[in-house]
Amino acid sequence: MLPKQEVVAMLLAGGQGSRLGVLTKSLAKPAVPYGGKYRIIDFPLSNCANSGIETVGVLTQYQPLVLNDYIGSGQPWDLDSMNGGVHVLAPYQRSSKADWYKGTANAIYQNIPFIERYNPDYVVVLSGDHIYKMDYSKMVAYHKEKKADCTIAEMEVPMEEASRFGILNTNEDGSIYEFDEKPKAPKSNKASMGIYVFTWSKLRKYLEADEANPNSSNDFGKDVLPAMLNVGERMFAYQFEGYWKDVGTIESLWESNMDLLNPNVELDLSEESWKIYSRNPGMPPHYIAKGAKVQNSLVAEGCNVYGEIDFAVLFSGVYIAPGAVVKDSIIMPGSRIEEGAVVQYAIVAENSVIGKNATVGARPEEMENKDEWGVAVVGAGCHLPAGAAVQPKAMVDASMFEEATK
Amino acid sequence: MRGNNVVGILFSNAHDDKLRELTEHRAIASVPYGGRYRLIDFPLSNMVNCGINKVGVITKSNYQSLMDHLGSGKAWDLSRKREGLFMLPPFSGEHSSVSNSRVESLAAIKRFLKNSKEEYVLLSDCDIVCNIDYREVISAHLENQADLTIVYRYGKVPEKMTDASVYTIDPDGRVLDMLVNPNTEGECNYGLNMLLIGRELLMKLVDDCVSRNLYDFKRDLLQRNLKNYRVFAYHFTGFAQQINSTNTYFEANMALMQPQVRNQLFNPDRPIYTKVRDDMCARYGLGSVVENSLIADGCVIEGEVENCVLFRGVKVGKGAKLSNCVIMQDTEIGENCTMSYVIADKDVIIKDERSLMGFQSYPVFISKGSIV
Numbered sequence A: 001m002l003p004k005q006e007v008v009a010m011l012l013a014g015g016q017g018s019r020l021g022v023l024t025k026s027l028a029k030p031a032v033p034y035g036g037k038y039r040i041i042d043f044p045l046s047n048c049a050n051s052g053i054e055t056v057g058v059l060t061q062y063q064p065l066v067l068n069d070y071i072g073s074g075q076p077w078d079l080d081s082m083n084g085g086v087h088v089l090a091p092y093q094r095s096s097k098a099d100w101y102k103g104t105a106n107a108i109y110q111n112i113p114f115i116e117r118y119n120p121d122y123v124v125v126l127s128g129d130h131i132y133k134m135d136y137s138k139m140v141a142y143h144k145e146k147k148a149d150c151t152i153a154e155m156e157v158p159m160e161e162a163s164r165f166g167i168l169n170t171n172e173d174g175s176i177y178e179f180d181e182k183p184k185a186p187k188s189n190k191a192s193m194g195i196y197v198f199t200w201s202k203l204r205k206y207l208e209a210d211e212a213n214p215n216s217s218n219d220f221g222k223d224v225l226p227a228m229l230n231v232g233e234r235m236f237a238y239q240f241e242g243y244w245k246d247v248g249t250i251e252s253l254w255e256s257n258m259d260l261l262n263p264n265v266e267l268d269l270s271e272e273s274w275k276i277y278s279r280n281p282g283m284p285p286h287y288i289a290k291g292a293k294v295q296n297s298l299v300a301e302g303c304n305v306y307g308e309i310d311f312a313v314l315f316s317g318v319y320i321a322p323g324a325v326v327k328d329s330i331i332m333p334g335s336r337i338e339e340g341a342v343v344q345y346a347i348v349a350e351n352s353v354i355g356k357n358a359t360v361g362a363r364p365e366e367m368e369n370k371d372e373w374g375v376a377v378v379g380a381g382c383h384l385p386a387g388a389a390v391q392p393k394a395m396v397d398a399s400m401f402e403e404a405t406k
Numbered sequence B: 001m002r003g004n005n006v007v008g009i010l011f012s013n014a015h016d017d018k019l020r021e022l023t024e025h026r027a028i029a030s031v032p033y034g035g036r037y038r039l040i041d042f043p044l045s046n047m048v049n050c051g052i053n054k055v056g057v058i059t060k061s062n063y064q065s066l067m068d069h070l071g072s073g074k075a076w077d078l079s080r081k082r083e084g085l086f087m088l089p090p091f092s093g094e095h096s097s098v099s100n101s102r103v104e105s106l107a108a109i110k111r112f113l114k115n116s117k118e119e120y121v122l123l124s125d126c127d128i129v130c131n132i133d134y135r136e137v138i139s140a141h142l143e144n145q146a147d148l149t150i151v152y153r154y155g156k157v158p159e160k161m162t163d164a165s166v167y168t169i170d171p172d173g174r175v176l177d178m179l180v181n182p183n184t185e186g187e188c189n190y191g192l193n194m195l196l197i198g199r200e201l202l203m204k205l206v207d208d209c210v211s212r213n214l215y216d217f218k219r220d221l222l223q224r225n226l227k228n229y230r231v232f233a234y235h236f237t238g239f240a241q242q243i244n245s246t247n248t249y250f251e252a253n254m255a256l257m258q259p260q261v262r263n264q265l266f267n268p269d270r271p272i273y274t275k276v277r278d279d280m281c282a283r284y285g286l287g288s289v290v291e292n293s294l295i296a297d298g299c300v301i302e303g304e305v306e307n308c309v310l311f312r313g314v315k316v317g318k319g320a321k322l323s324n325c326v327i328m329q330d331t332e333i334g335e336n337c338t339m340s341y342v343i344a345d346k347d348v349i350i351k352d353e354r355s356l357m358g359f360q361s362y363p364v365f366i367s368k369g370s371i372v
Helices: A019-025 A042-053 A065-071 A104-109 A112-116 A136-145 A159-165 A198-212 A219-230 A250-257 A398-405 B016-024 B042-050 B063-069 B101-108 B110-115 B132-145 B199-211 B215-223 B246-257 B259-266
Strands: A008-011 A055-059 A085-089 A121-129 A130-132 A152-158 A166-170 A176-181 A192-197 A235-239 A245-247 A286-288 A294-295 A297-298 A306-316 A325-331 A342-344 A344-350 A374-376 B006-011 B053-058 B086-089 B119-123 B128-130 B147-156 B165-169 B174-180 B187-198 B232-236 B240-242 B282-284 B289-291 B293-295 B304-306 B321-323 B338-340 B342-344 B355-359 B362-366
Touching: A008 A042, A008 A136, A008 B199, A019 A250, A042 A121, A042 A130, A042 A245, A042 B232, A085 A398, A104 A121, A104 A198, A104 A219, A104 B042, A112 A198, A112 A374, A112 B086, A121 A136, A121 A198, A130 B086, A136 A152, A136 A192, A152 A219, A152 B110, A159 B053, A166 A235, A176 A219, A192 A235, A198 A219, A198 A306, A198 B362, A219 A235, A219 B342, A245 A250, A250 A325, A250 A344, A294 A297, A297 B063, A325 B128, A325 B165, A325 B304, A342 A344, A342 B006, A342 B304, A398 B246, B006 B042, B006 B101, B016 B246, B042 B053, B042 B119, B042 B128, B042 B132, B063 B086, B101 B110, B101 B199, B110 B199, B119 B132, B119 B199, B128 B187, B174 B232, B187 B199, B246 B259, B246 B342, B289 B293, B293 B304, B355 B362
Parallel strands: A008 A055, A008 A121, A055 A085, A152 A235, A294 A306, A297 A306, A306 A325, A325 A342, A325 A344, A344 A374, B006 B053, B006 B119, B053 B086, B147 B232, B289 B304, B304 B321, B321 B338, B338 B355, B342 B362
Antiparallel strands: A121 A192, A130 A245, A152 A192, A166 A176, A166 A192, A286 B293, A297 B282, B119 B187, B128 B240, B147 B187, B165 B174, B165 B187
16 A cells, blocks of 8 residues: 555646647657757646655557656656656556547546555646646645635636637636637636646546546546536636646747747746756757857757857757758757758757758748748658758658658 | 676875865865866766776765765666665774875775675776776776786876876786886876776785885885786777866866867767756857857856856856856856956856956966855
8 A cells, every 4th residue: 555645646648749740740749849958748747846746647648659768767857756756657458448548537537546546635637738837736725725626727818819728717716607618709818728636536436427428528628527517516717827838739839949038938947946857868068169150049968059040949969060040940859950051930850950051941021921931840850851942831751751762 | 788897986086186276165076077067977977888887986075065966876877776876985993084095095995895796996086087988998907817907098198197107018018117207208108097906906905005004006006016917008099188287177178179079078879977957958148159169058148158168057147258268057247247268166256347367377266156
């Protein structure tokens, strides 16, 4: 019998993230690199560690190799603790049947035995695709204070954007009376952040009922939460203030990286009291050569910069050749930008090579038709031949070039 | 494959006195180097990379910062059930209270040596920056059926090297003669203070020295026994720099601007490990101008930086101009400062508009935590 844990966190990390296209071709979304040295999952894991949550279950399903490897023992996040720690929970075969995780609620349902081992009072459900810093212990305290059954974190978004979110309509005491999924005429601007605190005994009951319902899609937002609200369980909204971004699309991933270069954005990753931890590549400091031009950029260890970068995020081990130009772009670990290549408004994934004088992306002001503009994406391991061009908004992956050279 | 029948011993305080201010608050082993490392990271990683599973670190004084750096040894993969990292602080027993010589230090860790089960011991100091493949030294030792193998380089003996040992070596690599601190001008074979020796033999030689009241490692333990044992030499040809003065410290940092030096020291197959700090990446602001510099994580640069090594968490204010400087962890440089040939230790604050100038042959040193 393991010692009781008051709070267990369950991190939903199984989604494919199909909107990220080639970036998640062989990588689960939470493992997508972010901010020069992180992967997206570093944020919820570091938040757990910094909030004092010692037990975290990570639910994986899609392309788990890199993610499993990355989480390892949980040591980089101080989550290799004696009694709790981080556990990777993949779907598994039972004596009677075998199922993939059919939905977010089903993923938790299938892991009821994992949660029960710790006999927790509360379960925190998190997603693996958000960039934010949040003290979950304050949210749990609020949940207790309100004697709630379910607490949902919300943040205020501009009213004109509210119709893109799941909106929570609340009474004055913060209790929720209505969910409004992507409403055409939103009544409030309180958007759900996909972060939930449940009283475990209640959640367990609803998960079992949901599983027994053959018509359910086994999803928290679509099935479990509405079911709880219909019966009149105590559901509260917890207001979060600060930086939060869903990085589920190419545009939002690009923007969120660029936010790190904007002094007016309130996301400070250097805060001593709330560090974001990550697995370290163990490379030497980066080198900026004579003749290089470096401005408004984030540069990770192990980089060698001989060319020009402006508004760039360079991950570890990136090489920028003399005469290469990288602007408003993200270059992921181990990629090389060769001489004379120009990369603008682009995301170049891991271990790619942008050949000599190749161009990737373009500035929006250079486009005749603004609708054709977008962030260009080069998939992992692509070797772009010399002089090649990748148009704005285009996505290329390694297989395209293998065929071309055959 | 891990495990190779060798136990490592590092002398963390050897030649502390050479670096004056740099070692005022720390052992030479924990002197910061190269933007994110401490000197001990090099010998320790070299040992781990050749498969050594057990390393003892002999400490004598000022080892608080060293212990803080090494912790459990996790960063070097030495926090383990089977063997791992062992701190060997002074032990007052039958020998003097704090060991002053290398022979005394080894006598004081007799129990550690006796309880080790590895057949060989690899001894090294912490003041030489290099990336050496000890597997080659070990196989040469076995091939030569040597009793002792020393590691040497060929060239001019570096200035100010303490008790430099110079060897005469026959074509088979056997050491014929050894001179300690001779007056040499030309090029010669000089030792790098790394020694591979049988564990039983080391204990025997140490006991022998102690029983005769002889405490000089080089003269009494090595030189005196040269003819009695099969002593061989391994020629190391890669980059190696001994840090034995403020000037060589400065030069060793500046050497990192050369790509071939970085490639040799930071070989991806034999990485140099260090304690992780979890800083965010270095940030460059609008108007920053950086050339020929090595910059670690956590730096925030808004000024001009040329030919500098900046350690983790250094801040350079707007309009500041730095050239030929080594700036250690978390030092903050205010706006419009001008600095040239300055070594600033950790946590220094340089207020706005200050101007500090040293010279190549005499860099200005600012000690830990100072406010200028």
